[in-house]
Amino acid sequence: MTAATVLQRRRSAVRPLVAVTVTLAIFAVIVRRVPLPAIAAALRDVDYPPFLVLMIGNALFYFLWDTLVLAVAIGWFHAPVPYRELLPVRASSYVVGFFNTNLGRGALAAYLARRMKAPLLQLGGTVIFLVLTEYAQLVIWAMLGVAGSRANVTADLVAVAAAVAVAWLVLFLYFRLHVTPTRLARLAFAPRDWQIFRTFRLATATRYLQMVLLRAPMFVVSLCTHYYAAHAFGIHIPFLQLLAFLPAIFMLAALPVTVAHLGTTQAAWIFFFGAYAPVPQLLAFSLAAHMVFSATRAFIGIVLLPTAYFDLVPASGREVSHAA
Numbered sequence: 315m316t317a318a319t320v321l322q323r324r325r326s327a328v329r330p331l332v333a334v335t336v337t338l339a340i341f342a343v344i345v346r347r348v349p350l351p352a353i354a355a356a357l358r359d360v361d362y363p364p365f366l367v368l369m370i371g372n373a374l375f376y377f378l379w380d381t382l383v384l385a386v387a388i389g390w391f392h393a394p395v396p397y398r399e400l401l402p403v404r405a406s407s408y409v410v411g412f413f414n415t416n417l418g419r420g421a422l423a424a425y426l427a428r429r430m431k432a433p434l435l436q437l438g439g440t441v442i443f444l445v446l447t448e449y450a451q452l453v454i455w456a457m458l459g460v461a462g463s464r465a466n467v468t469a470d471l472v473a474v475a476a477a478v479a480v481a482w483l484v485l486f487l488y489f490r491l492h493v494t495p496t497r498l499a500r501l502a503f504a505p506r507d508w509q510i511f512r513t514f515r516l517a518t519a520t521r522y523l524q525m526v527l528l529r530a531p532m533f534v535v536s537l538c539t540h541y542y543a544a545h546a547f548g549i550h551i552p553f554l555q556l557l558a559f560l561p562a563i564f565m566l567a568a569l570p571v572t573v574a575h576l577g578t579t580q581a582a583w584i585f586f587f588g589a590y591a592p593v594p595q596l597l598a599f600s601l602a603a604h605m606v607f608s609a610t611r612a613f614i615g616i617v618l619l620p621t622a623y624f625d626l627v628p629a630s631g632r633e634v635s636h637a638a
Contacts, residue, residue: 353597357602365543365602366606368546369610371539372535377404379531379532381400381401381405383525383532387525388426391512391513392440403429405611406425407615408612409619412612424437435508438510439511439514440513443513449565451530452564452565455537459557459560459561486519486522490514490517536564540603543599543603547591549587549590549596550591563579563586567579567582583596583600
C-alpha cells in the first residue's frame with residue numbers, strides 16, 4: 315500500500331468525523347440559545363396538512379425540473395438521453411447526496427459516464443457546470459430581492475454578486491476565448507484542454523444565460539412554497555426579504571461541511587430572519603422544511619434505485635454477480 319493510498323484513506327475517515335463535529339457544534343450553540351421545550355411547543359402548534367402538501371410538492375417539482383435541466387445539459391454537451399431514462403439516476407444521486415453532496419455529484423457523473431459510455435471527466439465537467447450555474451442564478455435572485463427590499467446588507471451582497479460576475483467572466487474568457495492571465499501564461503501548462511473542462515470550452519454565452527433561465531422556475535416554486543409554508547408555523551416574513559436571503563440559505567445548505575446539510579441551514583434561518591419571528595419557531599420551521607424536502611427526495615431515490623441499477627447493469631452482468 316502506497317503512502318498516497320494511506321493518506322487518502324485517512325482523509326476519507328476524517329471527513330465524516332469533521333462533518334459530525336461541525337453539525338453537533340452548531341446545534342450545541344443553537345440549543346443553548348433555544349430551550350428544547352420551546353422547540354417542541356413550536357412543532358406542536360403547526361398546521362401540518364398545508365405545510366406537508368407545499369413542501370412535498372416542492373420536492374417533487376424540484377426533482378422533475380432538476381432532471382429536465384440535467385437532460386438539457388447532457389443534450390447540449392454530449393448526446394441526447396431520453397428524459398424518462400434520467401429520472402432514476404437523478405433520483406438515485408439524491409440518496410447519496412443526502413449524506414455527502416459532492417459524493418452525490420460524483421455518483422451522478424459516474425452513472426452518466428457508464429450509461430453513455432463517455433469519459434468520466436467530461437461528464438464530471440458538465441455536473442460542475444450545472445453546480446456553478448445554480449450558484450450564479452441564486453446570486454441573481456438575491457440581488458433582485460435586495461433591490462426590491464432595500465436590505466441593509468446591500469453592499470455585502472453587491473460585492474458577492476460582483477465577485478461571481480468577475481469569476482464567470484474570467485472562466486468565459488479563459489475557456490471560450492482563450493484569453494490567458496499573465497501568471498498562467500508563464501506556467502509550463504494551462505489546464506484549458508483537460509477533459510474535465512470540455513463543457514466550459516463548448517459553452518457559449520447564450521448557453522450560460524439559457525441555463526440560468528432554465529433553472530429559474532425551480533427557485534420561484536421553492537420561494538413561494540417556503541413563503542406560504544412558513545405561515546403554517548405562524549411565521550410571516552416579507553416576500554422580498556425572503557427573496558433576498560433564501561438564496562444565501564440555499565448556498566450555505568449546499569456546503570458539504572455538515573451531516574445531511576443540517577446545522578448551517580438552521581443557523582442561517584435564525585440569522586437572516588430573527589427579526590420576523592421567534593427563534594424557536596424559525597428553528598422548528600427550518601428543521602421541518604429541510605427534513606421533509608430531504609426525506610421526500612431520498613424516498614424517491616430509494617424507490618427508483620432498482621430501476622437505475624437494472625438500467626445500468628446488463629442482465630448477464632447481474633447473473634454473473636449473483637453466481638459469484
